[in-house]
Amino acid sequence: MLSRALADYMEIAPEVAGALKTGGPVVALESTIITHGMPFPANVETALAVEAQVREAGAIPATIAVIGGLVHVGLGPERLAELAQMHHVMKLSRADLAFALSSGRPGSTTVAATMMSAALAGIEVFATGGIGGVHRGAETSFDISADLAELGRTNVITVCAGAKAILDLDKTLEVLETNGVPVVGYATDAFPAFWSRASHLPCPLRLDSAAEIASLWHTRRALGQDGGVLVANPVPEADEIPAGDMENHIAQAVAEAEAAGVRGKDVTPNLLKRILELTDGASLATNIALVKNNARLAAEIAVALAG
16 A cells, blocks of 8 residues: 555556555556657557566556656556657656656656656566666766666566667676676576677576576565566567677667767667667567567566465
């Protein structure tokens, strides 16, 4: 049950609230893929397909977004469609979540803001596409995603396909280690590279079942360890784009963005849009496939935790 103060800022959908009350499995889902990931109506269709993966695996989906001064935990088809067609939607992280609530601005949640909201609602498992991380050239730009710090302090299991390959994956893993975040490869020894099943980097840890991941989580909680666990789940083999091909596209997109002076929160959407063009749409198809794959694994973990 939400505290009186929190209830002024958060609305949990009845289906989600019912599952949480009885200890049932729930999976949090972010909303930036709806507002900043693809055009309407593909964004709604993808969001509903991702939720369907969660349901098929036995859990309740809880897509999270800020609408009308409230964090909505669980949107439903009508509100999903409403969000998908909104204009000037903020892309929310830790720094601006409260601003959107206090000002009444609509906002979609990134990894960090979704983790924060999920933890406040009592949800322990979250599925996304790929986390943010350390951007290439961060030694001069200092551009490091708030996702990494959030993973170090917020008690949520995050299932992803690794970090987005547009980032500096070596430095991203180093910062995760510094923040004390266990990075677990799901049935893989290699750290996934979002569109590709494997990067050149090893995954620090490996587990091969949802039950093992749930056991790790219970052990961390018993020891009083705060912070999240990052589960790196490779994109299905049939849907991946080879890492070598992707690196060529990424290098071109990064060079063009730097020449255009793109900075801050605009970097990731700019690069993803350009990579979509360079891959003739293949990157989006892979993105959709990996998000569905992550949602299903997250649901399996949530079921194992509830069991």
